[in-house]
Amino acid sequence: MASPITPCIWMDGTAEEVATFYVSLFPNSRIDRISRYAADSPFPPSFPAGTAMLVLFTLDGRPFSSLNGGPMFPQTEAVSFVIPVEDQAELDRYWNALTADGGAESMCGWCKDRFGVSWQVVPRKLLEMQASEDAAAVHRLNSAIMTMRKLNIAALEAAFSGD
Numbered sequence: 001m002a003s004p005i006t007p008c009i010w011m012d013g014t015a016e017e018v019a020t021f022y023v024s025l026f027p028n029s030r031i032d033r034i035s036r037y038a039a040d041s042p043f044p045p046s047f048p049a050g051t052a053m054l055v056l057f058t059l060d061g062r063p064f065s066s067l068n069g070g071p072m073f074p075q076t077e078a079v080s081f082v083i084p085v086e087d088q089a090e091l092d093r094y095w096n097a098l099t100a101d102g103g104a105e106s107m108c109g110w111c112k113d114r115f116g117v118s119w120q121v122v123p124r125k126l127l128e129m130q131a132s133e134d135a136a137a138v139h140r141l142n143s144a145i146m147t148m149r150k151l152n153i154a155a156l157e158a159a160f161s162g163d
Helices: 015-025 088-099 124-130 135-145 153-161
Strands: 008-011 030-036 052-059 062-068 080-085 110-112 118-123
Touching: 008 015, 015 030, 015 052, 015 062, 015 088, 080 088, 080 124, 088 110, 088 118, 088 153, 118 124, 124 135, 124 153, 135 153
Parallel strands: 008 062, 080 118
Antiparallel strands: 030 052, 052 062, 110 118
């Protein structure tokens, strides 16, 4: 059986901190292995000996890695990680944790954490509503989404139903 596809998050000195933070947020998560730079590492850039080079970790049962590769590839919104949530309390918990300490809100349920990594915190119910064959309800729903930063599930349900 083939190994699962594993996202690798490129960082500039914070690979271990990123993994530790994410593991603290998600259930069924752990740090699996850390490879560290040696004093005479042949890999640029030159991080101090002992700095994490590659961190392998599991988030909610899925493999991830973070690599301290240097400043040449900063984070962008071109890639984001989607967190499907069951209710507003779970949505609020993830949103507040990700936007704290220098993170930033964006539009339509998107945010960045303090490391610049983009996330989408999305109610599972939203995905169901967007799959509806009722075009007018989906239009109302999508119009409501466009006015929000953090998604409000009750407001989305009201827009969908036309209330």
